Amino acid sequence: PLQTEQHSTKRLEPSSAKTLLDIGTRRIFSSEHDIFRESARKFFQEEVLPFHAEWEKDGQVSRELWEKAGQQGLLGVAIAEKHGGIGADILSSAIVWEEQMYVNCTGPGFSLHSDIVMPYIANYGSEEQIKRFIPQMVAGKCIGAIAMTEPGAGSDLQGVRTYAKKDGSDWILNGSKVFITNGWMSDVVIVVAVTDREARSPAHGISLFLVENGTKGFIKGRKLNKIGLKAQDTAELFFEDVRLPASALLGKENKGFYYLMAELPQERLLIADMALAGCEFMFEETRNYVRQRKAFGKTIAHLQTIQHKLAEIKTQICVARAFMDNCLQLHADKRLDSATASMAKYWCSDLQNSIATQCVQMHGGWGYMWEYPIAKAFVDARVQPIYGGTNEIMKELIARDIVSDK
Structure with missing residues (x-):
C-alpha cells in the first residue's frame, strides 16, 4: 500500500512547473504517489470525462462507474486494510479528489463516500458493521451517504429535529433530510438523529444510525434540480416510523455530535x-x-x-x-x-x-x-x-x- 516515503526535496513546486497539473511536483508527495496519480488520471480521463455530459442529463452517474472505481482501487483509499480498505495514506485520497477536479467532472460522489462516510463506519462502527459495509463500499457495490441537513437545520447541527425513539431494543426513526449527496443512489445512509430530548444540551442527545435502502418507511423523495453539480445526485430523504434494530446504531448512544x-x-x-x-x-x-x-x-x-x-x-x-x-x-x-x-x-x-x-x-x-x-x-x-x-x-x-x- 501507498505510504509516505521520505519525500524528495528536488521535486518542483507548482509555481515552477510547466503547468499546475504536472505529475511529479509538490514535496508532500513521493514517486509512489505519482504512480497512483497517473492511474487515477487515466481513470478519470477514460471512464468519467467521455460520459459526464450524459450523466448530467440523467442527474446521476452510472452504478457501473462506481464498480469500475472500486476495481481500480479508487474507493476507500485511506481506510485501513484490516477493515477491508486500500490501506494507503490520506495524501493518496487527496490525489483522487484532485484528479476528479482536473477533468472538471463533479458527478461522482467518490470523495464523500470514501472520505466522509466510510471513516465514520471504520472509526466508530462495530466489527459486524465494518465487515458488512466497508468491503462492499470499497468495491463500489454499496454506495454511502450521510444525512445531516434538514429543511430547518443546516449549519446548526444542534437544531436537528429527526428523532429516534427507543422501543424495546429497537429504535423508531421519524424525520426528513435534504440536500443529501449520493442520496438517490445510496445503499446505506448515516442518519443524524436526536435520541435524548431531555439532554442537558442538544449536543448531548444526538446519535448516528445506519439506515439501508429498502428499509420499510425509508423513502427517497426527489432528485433535487440544482444550478450546478448536475451529474451528482442530491436528494430529499424521508423517514416514517422506520424500525431499526439495535445493531443499526453507529457508535454509542448520544455520542453522535x-x-x-x-x-x-x-x-x-x-x-x-x-x-x-x-x-x-x-x-x-x-x-x-x-x-x-x-x-x-x-x-x-x-x-x-x-x-x-x-x-x-x-x-x-x-x-x-x-x-x-x-x-x-x-x-x-x-x-x-x-x-x-x-x-x-x-x-x-x-x-x-x-x-x-x-x-x-x-x-x-x-x-x-x-x-x-x-x-x-x-x-x-x-x-x-x-x-x-x-x-x-x-x-x-x-x-x-x-x-x-x-
Missing part, C-alpha cells in the same frame, strides 16, 4: 483541496484559451490586461496551494485542528469562486456557453462556500479559536 465534530475537519479539508484543484484546472483551461483566441489581430494572451490577470490568478493559486499542502501534511501526521481546516475550506472555496468569475470574463461570451468547460466550472464552484458548513460558520469557528481563553 462528538463523532461529527471529530470527522468534520477531514470533510472541510476535502472540500478545500477539491476547490483549489478546481482553481488549478480553470487556470490551465483559461491559459490555453487565451493563447488561441484572437482579437485585434493577435491572440488575447498578448494583451497586458490578460497577462496581469493570469499573473494574479497563478500567484493566488500557488500561495493557497502552499497552505493547502501544509494542511494535507498536518492531516497525514494527525495534527490538523478544526480551526486550520476551517481556514482552508473558507479560503479555497472563496478563491475558487473569485477565479471562476475572472476566468469566465477572460473567455468573453463563450465563457457563458455550456459547451465550454469554464461555464460548468463556474456554476459548480458556487456551492463550495455553502456545503460542509457555510464559510460564515467557518469564520465563526476560526474566530472562536482566536478569542478563546483556553
